[in-house]
Amino acid sequence: MGKRRGLLLSAVVRKESKKVRIGICPGSFDPVTNGHIDIFERGSKLVDKLIVAVFENPSKKHLFTMEEREDMLRETTRHIPNIEVVSFDGLLNEYAIEHGATIIIRGLRALSDFEYEFQRALLMKKVEPRIETVFIMTSTQYSYISSTGIRELACFGGKLDDMVPDYVEKKLREKFADKYNA
């Protein structure tokens, strides 16, 4: 190989290796739990930038508004340097490609998550083959935590220790206090 061609090739390799890897963690996060935050912390190490994208899940009735969910996510992920919290509505594949994200990161708890996630990942592959869905197994201490369970516990004034950040617990208490006082 000539010297000039060798130089060109190494420039291409350098440029390639500089490519920023962007991941996206989509969810309704109603509200964000310690289980989600564990996935963000671990997922953020796999990419240069991790977009946490809050969306309106049409099949769910939400307790918190999109703005409230986004605010809780921002407040509780400040310690993760390469994270960006956004909200969006529309198609996830279009949003991801527009923002340069090629990896979708999802958390997996039990077998019940698997079937739903498996179908979503296959559907995503069909509509957008450039995107890979990557799963991170829950940490055992968070395996039983779901936003639904947290909302139920909070609704009846149950203890939320170690399940959600303090900021989220405060917001839940305020939300249910408002409901009872309404």
Ligand code: ADP
């Ligand atoms: P969605 O409304 O799309 O189900 P969620 O906000 O409930 O989204 O969850 C977003 C992602 O976080 C999903 O991949 C879900 O499986 C994952 N997740 C939720 N709770 C936990 C947990 N305790 N441990 C690990 N992953 C979790």
